[in-house]
Amino acid sequence: MVDYICSYLDSIRDRRVFPGVQPGFVHDRIPENAPLDGEPWPDIFADVENVIMPGVTHWQSPRMHAYYPALTSYPSMLAEMLTNAINCLGFTWASSPACTELEMIVTNWLGKMIGLPYHFLHNKESDGGGVIQTTASESTLISLLSGRNITIQRYLKLHPDVPIHEIHSKLVAYCSDQAHSSVEKAALIGLVILRYVESDAEYSMTGAKLLEAITEDKKKGLIPFWVCATLGTTGCCSFDDLENVAQVCHKEQLWCHADAAYAGCSFICPEYRKWLKGVDLIDSIALNPSKWLMVHFDCTVMWVRNSSALHCAFNVSPLYLTHEFSGLAIDYMHWQIPLSKRFRSLKLWFVIRSYGVKGLQEHIKKGVKLAEKFESLIKADKRFEIPAKRHLGLVVFRLKGDNMTTETLCKRINSRGKIHCVPANLNGKYVIRFCITSQRTTEQDIETDWKEITDVTNNLLSENSLDIALQEHREVTMKRRIGQY
Amino acid sequence: MVDYICSYLDSIRDRRVFPGVQPGFVHDRIPENAPLDGEPWPDIFADVENVIMPGVTHWQSPRMHAYYPALTSYPSMLAEMLTNAINCLGFTWASSPACTELEMIVTNWLGKMIGLPYHFLHNKESDGGGVIQTTASESTLISLLSGRNITIQRYLKLHPDVPIHEIHSKLVAYCSDQAHSSVEKAALIGLVILRYVESDAEYSMTGAKLLEAITEDKKKGLIPFWVCATLGTTGCCSFDDLENVAQVCHKEQLWCHADAAYAGCSFICPEYRKWLKGVDLIDSIALNPSKWLMVHFDCTVMWVRNSSALHCAFNVSPLYLTHEFSGLAIDYMHWQIPLSKRFRSLKLWFVIRSYGVKGLQEHIKKGVKLAEKFESLIKADKRFEIPAKRHLGLVVFRLKGDNMTTETLCKRINSRGKIHCVPANLNGKYVIRFCITSQRTTEQDIETDWKEITDVTNNLLSENSLDIALQEHREVTMKRRIGQY
Numbered sequence: 001m002v003d004y005i006c007s008y009l010d011s012i013r014d015r016r017v018f019p020g021v022q023p024g025f026v027h028d029r030i031p032e033n034a035p036l037d038g039e040p041w042p043d044i045f046a047d048v049e050n051v052i053m054p055g056v057t058h059w060q061s062p063r064m065h066a067y068y069p070a071l072t073s074y075p076s077m078l079a080e081m082l083t084n085a086i087n088c089l090g091f092t093w094a095s096s097p098a099c100t101e102l103e104m105i106v107t108n109w110l111g112k113m114i115g116l117p118y119h120f121l122h123n124k125e126s127d128g129g130g131v132i133q134t135t136a137s138e139s140t141l142i143s144l145l146s147g148r149n150i151t152i153q154r155y156l157k158l159h160p161d162v163p164i165h166e167i168h169s170k171l172v173a174y175c176s177d178q179a180h181s182s183v184e185k186a187a188l189i190g191l192v193i194l195r196y197v198e199s200d201a202e203y204s205m206t207g208a209k210l211l212e213a214i215t216e217d218k219k220k221g222l223i224p225f226w227v228c229a230t231l232g233t234t235g236c237c238s239f240d241d242l243e244n245v246a247q248v249c250h251k252e253q254l255w256c257h258a259d260a261a262y263a264g265c266s267f268i269c270p271e272y273r274k275w276l277k278g279v280d281l282i283d284s285i286a287l288n289p290s291k292w293l294m295v296h297f298d299c300t301v302m303w304v305r306n307s308s309a310l311h312c313a314f315n316v317s318p319l320y321l322t323h324e325f326s327g328l329a330i331d332y333m334h335w336q337i338p339l340s341k342r343f344r345s346l347k348l349w350f351v352i353r354s355y356g357v358k359g360l361q362e363h364i365k366k367g368v369k370l371a372e373k374f375e376s377l378i379k380a381d382k383r384f385e386i387p388a389k390r391h392l393g394l395v396v397f398r399l400k401g402d403n404m405t406t407e408t409l410c411k412r413i414n415s416r417g418k419i420h421c422v423p424a425n426l427n428g429k430y431v432i433r434f435c436i437t438s439q440r441t442t443e444q445d446i447e448t449d450w451k452e453i454t455d456v457t458n459n460l461l462s463e464n465s466l467d468i469a470l471q472e473h474r475e476v477t478m479k480r481r482i483g484q485y
Numbered sequence: 486m487v488d489y490i491c492s493y494l495d496s497i498r499d500r501r502v503f504p505g506v507q508p509g510f511v512h513d514r515i516p517e518n519a520p521l522d523g524e525p526w527p528d529i530f531a532d533v534e535n536v537i538m539p540g541v542t543h544w545q546s547p548r549m550h551a552y553y554p555a556l557t558s559y560p561s562m563l564a565e566m567l568t569n570a571i572n573c574l575g576f577t578w579a580s581s582p583a584c585t586e587l588e589m590i591v592t593n594w595l596g597k598m599i600g601l602p603y604h605f606l607h608n609k610e611s612d613g614g615g616v617i618q619t620t621a622s623e624s625t626l627i628s629l630l631s632g633r634n635i636t637i638q639r640y641l642k643l644h645p646d647v648p649i650h651e652i653h654s655k656l657v658a659y660c661s662d663q664a665h666s667s668v669e670k671a672a673l674i675g676l677v678i679l680r681y682v683e684s685d686a687e688y689s690m691t692g693a694k695l696l697e698a699i700t701e702d703k704k705k706g707l708i709p710f711w712v713c714a715t716l717g718t719t720g721c722c723s724f725d726d727l728e729n730v731a732q733v734c735h736k737e738q739l740w741c742h743a744d745a746a747y748a749g750c751s752f753i754c755p756e757y758r759k760w761l762k763g764v765d766l767i768d769s770i771a772l773n774p775s776k777w778l779m780v781h782f783d784c785t786v787m788w789v790r791n792s793s794a795l796h797c798a799f800n801v802s803p804l805y806l807t808h809e810f811s812g813l814a815i816d817y818m819h820w821q822i823p824l825s826k827r828f829r830s831l832k833l834w835f836v837i838r839s840y841g842v843k844g845l846q847e848h849i850k851k852g853v854k855l856a857e858k859f860e861s862l863i864k865a866d867k868r869f870e871i872p873a874k875r876h877l878g879l880v881v882f883r884l885k886g887d888n889m890t891t892e893t894l895c896k897r898i899n900s901r902g903k904i905h906c907v908p909a910n911l912n913g914k915y916v917i918r919f920c921i922t923s924q925r926t927t928e929q930d931i932e933t934d935w936k937e938i939t940d941v942t943n944n945l946l947s948e949n950s951l952d953i954a955l956q957e958h959r960e961v962t963m964k965r966r967i968g969q970y
Contacts (some may be wrong), residue, residue: 038838051583056582085494094542095542097510102515109519112518138822191650298827339667340620340783353519359522411809
């Protein structure tokens with residue numbers, strides 16, 4: 001397996017990055033029922049290449065430019081091998097002390113690496129600290145639930161006769177209209193009103209617009225309680241104005257959470273910390289080392305100012321989970337939604353030690369440099385436009401004119417499978433996102449990718465393109481209506 | 486690393502199963518800050534044994550009897566090596582088709598292996614199917630949220646003028662007083678009333694008691710909406726009467742979820758499926774192959790009858806997540822709380838194929854047989870009692886008499902580190918849980934473990950035991966009050 005993995009990653013450039021399969025393709029390659037008797041390992045192993053690989057979207061490919069990255073690396077994989085062999089569950093300190101303690105230490109390391117204030121670190125003076133969550137979605141949900149709980153408690157103190165559900169019905173959460181879909185999901189789960197604040201011309205939520213919305217809602221008798229500021233949106237990697245948003249939240253007593261899932265990784269480079277201004281006033285922040293720091297998924301680090309807010313939201317303590325040091329050590333089960341957690345700090349520890357802070361900074365800088373190169377190639381081609389400023393490793397672009405041509409371009413690129421991109425909708429404009437992801441991507445790759453894009457574009461525009469695009473669009477719509485399984 | 490892992494697992498019997506460390510022990514062994522430059526691999530690797538292992542609770546040890554098991558195996562580890570190398574995210578079908586499709590197939594395999602009705606499987610005729618969740622806690626939460634959503638919608642149809650929050654404030658969830666703490670957490674998150682139904686003498690929730698509670702609550706104007714039936718409680722592996730509970734739920738239109746986290750694994754043996762009677766009427770069920778089927782954590786398989794109930798609770802669909810086959814293929818992001826998921830079906834697939842159904846059945850049977858042996862050893866010693874019937878691989882026992890003697894026994898056993906058990910509270914009775922976990926446990930181990938227990942017991946009882954126990958109890962209380970970090 002080790003040899004197979006090394007060869008897979010070494011030769012990944014030769015594979016089609018996006019598979020050319022249809023839904024149901026695995027179905028015919030695997031029996032309907034589990035085998036009664038065990039099968040020999042060579043048969044199982046052979047099916048990796050025969051059954052699985054034809055249907056894999058190769059996220060580690062240098063030609064993968066969709067979504068935001070999910071990188072892996074050898075130190076990360078080695079750590080996880082050990083994690084899976086030990087296979088301890090880290091719900092309480094006692095369930096595996098090293099699991100809890102290493103998590104406290106490496107979240108402190110990473111917190112310092114991005115310049116977080118002292119109160120976000122585990123230390124004797126503060127109630128704050130870091131925790132590794134499964135995903136950024138969960139971190140958003142946890143902070144929303146903690147804010148919900150704190151606000152209801154605070155309101156109850158002032159108005160002890162108001163039923164909890166009346167308070168609950170008035171709670172309003174805020175985020176930019178560019179925020180990630182997980183904010184909407186968190187509001188659905190928390191059953192609170194979510195108000196999207198209109199972003200400005202740079203796709204950024206300003207403090208003024210937020211305050212305007214809060215003031216309006218308060219006039220209506222609603223209770224604003226929580227804000228998610230996005231640092232690096234999914235659409236175009238724009239940044240909310242954290243400094244002013246945080247000040248508004250602080251003044252209005254709202255829980256302020258910063259979702260820095262992708263861009264937060266770049267804060268290990270001091271030159272990108274301008275976007276973190278205001279962090280000293282916020283309540284929680286999360287970033288995904290699983291995106292850009294070569295720690296494979298899942299690994300989201302979340303820091304909170306006030307861990308007792310999490311405890312109050314989640315604390316349930318049956319006897320089978322108490323231990324001699326209950327109350328003296330951190331039991332991470334109170335910091336998260338599931339009871340159990342894997343020993344995930346090992347992979348963060350191995351990766352940070354293997355590359356060092358400098359090595360990780362170089363990795364970020366290289367990604368940004370390649371994105372700049374790609375941006376300059378687009379800018380030199382007058383058929384294209386870049387409708388949102390490039391930040392970090394993400395470039396969004398489109399063909400000038402109607403949306404349909406860019407949509408067709410995106411679909412054709414993906415169907416050829418040489419590179420993989422996904423679209424986004426920026427206030428009605430259909431754009432293609434091109435994110436530099438893999439640490440294997442080189443300048444040469446960017447040139448090859450650009451050639452692929454221009455080849456497809458040349459063909460597309462040389463055809464009586466609009467007619468053909470219309471036809472293709474009709475076919476896709478038809479296919480959906482027919483509703484194949 | 487492969488060699489280290491093999492040697493770790495081969496010689497795990499020689500390690501102290503429960504570490505003898507104090508909170509903060511890792512602190513002095515690791516620098517305060519991340520290294521600026523990368524470190525050589527041998528230095529990092531050496532710290533596994535120097536820093537980490539002294540603080541690990543060895544869940545794979547044959548002497549580990551705490552909690553419920555979390556087993557690993559070579560096929561499971563091999564699959565995860567590959568998963569971590571591919572490191573694809575499976576939120577939509579397109580984000581890695583093989584990830585979604587294999588998950589559909591192996592959850593069908595396992596569903597058939599435990600005898601689930603056809604409507605819980607992925608097929609063209611039904612809306613049901615399986616999904617791999619991170620934990621059983623999350624499955625419980627997801628089913629509660631889906632039930633909440635469905636009930637609010639149904640109620641709104643009948644009473645369109647009632648505000649959602651008024652309906653919400655009346656929702657009541659039910660579980661046995663023996664249910665897992667994750668049910669309480671789910672109710673806290675869903676912000677619904679949770680009512681504990683008193684279990685009977687066998688620690689089982691009956692349909693009659695449930696109906697009584699529902700009827701009472703309806704008289705008060707409340708809206709019963711969701712029930713969690715536990716198949717294999719954490720305290721003593723008791724079983725709610727699913728057949729009658731499901732009938733009550735069906736009649737009263739409540740979502741019925743079965744939490745079979747541990748015991749569900751045993752249902753691959755037909756002789757244990759008696760506890761599943763009634764499953765054809767329920768809405769969702771979850772079990773953890775990560776507990777007893779040698780698939781390492783995390784891996785919870787959840788089956789639902791009506792996947793659109795999950796969709797309605799969680800569906801958010803931004804453009805960057807749509808793809809050519811949206812609507813034609815399953816996008817698992819709508820079946821779960823986080824957006825992203827790992828390629829977890831690989832490890833389930835490798836394990837089922839490597840052992841075959843028969844091999845896995847033998848593994849379950851061996852665990853039960855060893856538990857029977859341990860039970861017979863206890864029964865032969867008149868100083869002990871078994872206050873709850875043994876089911877499957879869990880034996881609960883205590884010293885006859887007051888709770889404090891058993892509590893002292895449990896603490897002393899753990900502090901010696903040779904075997905590891907945790908206590909439970911069975912309606913006021915302090916018991917020690919002894920669960921057969923590791924596939925490495927042999928009859929000889931059980932005898933050695935029993936000798937350890939009786940050695941500690943002999944010492945404890947030969948002292949002027951009550952006085953000493955009282956003193957120890959005072960010391961622990963004092964230590965907690967002093968509140969070391």
